[in-house]
Amino acid sequence: MEPVAILMIVSAAALGLLVGSFANVCIYRLPRQCMSIVAPRSMCLECKSTIRWYDNIPVLSYVLLKGKCRKCAAKISARYPLVEAITGALFFLIAWKFLVTEDGHFTPKFGIFAVYAIFASALVIASFIDVSLSILPDEITMGGLFLAPFVSILVPELHHGAADYVSNPVAARFAFSVFGILVGGGSLFLVGALGRLWFREEAMGWGDIKFLAMIGGILGYSSTLVALFVAVLTGAIGGVFVLIVRKREGPGRARIPFGLFLSVGAVSQLLFSEWTTRFFFETYPSIIRSLGADAQ
Numbered sequence: 001m002e003p004v005a006i007l008m009i010v011s012a013a014a015l016g017l018l019v020g021s022f023a024n025v026c027i028y029r030l031p032r033q034c035m036s037i038v039a040p041r042s043m044c045l046e047c048k049s050t051i052r053w054y055d056n057i058p059v060l061s062y063v064l065l066k067g068k069c070r071k072c073a074a075k076i077s078a079r080y081p082l083v084e085a086i087t088g089a090l091f092f093l094i095a096w097k098f099l100v101t102e103d104g105h106f107t108p109k110f111g112i113f114a115v116y117a118i119f120a121s122a123l124v125i126a127s128f129i130d131v132s133l134s135i136l137p138d139e140i141t142m143g144g145l146f147l148a149p150f151v152s153i154l155v156p157e158l159h160h161g162a163a164d165y166v167s168n169p170v171a172a173r174f175a176f177s178v179f180g181i182l183v184g185g186g187s188l189f190l191v192g193a194l195g196r197l198w199f200r201e202e203a204m205g206w207g208d209i210k211f212l213a214m215i216g217g218i219l220g221y222s223s224t225l226v227a228l229f230v231a232v233l234t235g236a237i238g239g240v241f242v243l244i245v246r247k248r249e250g251p252g253r254a255r256i257p258f259g260l261f262l263s264v265g266a267v268s269q270l271l272f273s274e275w276t277t278r279f280f281f282e283t284y285p286s287i288i289r290s291l292g293a294d295a296q
């Protein structure tokens with residue numbers, strides 16, 4: 001791989017760690033409406049002392065401080081380094097996929113890198129808020145949903161395939177993004193409506209519907225449908241896990257943070273859509289065919 005390509009990937013990972021640090025601030029402050037996400041500076045939730053810059057280095061500070069506040073030794077949540085590490089890893093993979101060609105050369109597609117990096121950060125923030133508070137904030141779902149079609153106009157690589165259908169590529173990308181929003185929101189609305197008929201209780205929240213609509217605006221309709229499928233699959237596995245844990249803790253209704261699994265599905269399509277497409281359209285059919293052949 002070209003040295004400049006390696007430099008770009010490493011820089012992207014470092015940027016991701018810093019953005020992850022900011023994501024932690026958003027995860028805590030976004031659902032608490034009275035708090036600004038820029039001020040005041042980060043402080044210990046226990047002793048309220050301001051955290052010094054050298055104690056605020058992503059992942060590293062948590063390890064060096066052994067997960068405790070320097071002043072009062074109160075335990076710092078492991079969520080902080082986890083969010084930073086995940087965001088850093090996502091930026092690393094997005095840079096690898098979109099800033100480096102197949103044969104290892106650097107390609108300056110910064111527009112698409114920026115869109116996907118911001119999108120991935122939004123997924124991380126929304127997922128962790130969903131896990132801790134069971135909400136998906138409108139700032140991310142509705143904000144992203146309204147921004148997506150306009151971002152599609154600005155960045156030609158987003159929905160680039162749309163121009164195959166219409167002669168005006170700008171209008172095509174805009175329309176493609178809007179169609180993705182409708183398919184994303186609509187498909188989950190349908191799943192929720194069926195769930196209501198089947199289980200006779202609320203299966204899907206509006207937050208989830210708005211969230212998949214936003215994902216549809218960025219990924220486009222076909223990737224979004226596969227993302228929903230991956231979310232249902234991983235969510236079912238996660239749900240069984242939650243039930244086992246809850247059973248040990250005692251009674252009470254277990255809640256599955258579906259926003260987290262929608263994010264898993266979206267990331268799978270962002271980074272590995274070729275693999276999942278190959279699996280569903282080549283590997284899986286060939287397994288079924290060979291099973292059929294064995295049965296005869």
Ligand SMILES: [Zn+2]
Pocket residue numbers: 044045046047048049069070071072073074
């Ligand atoms: Zn403290």
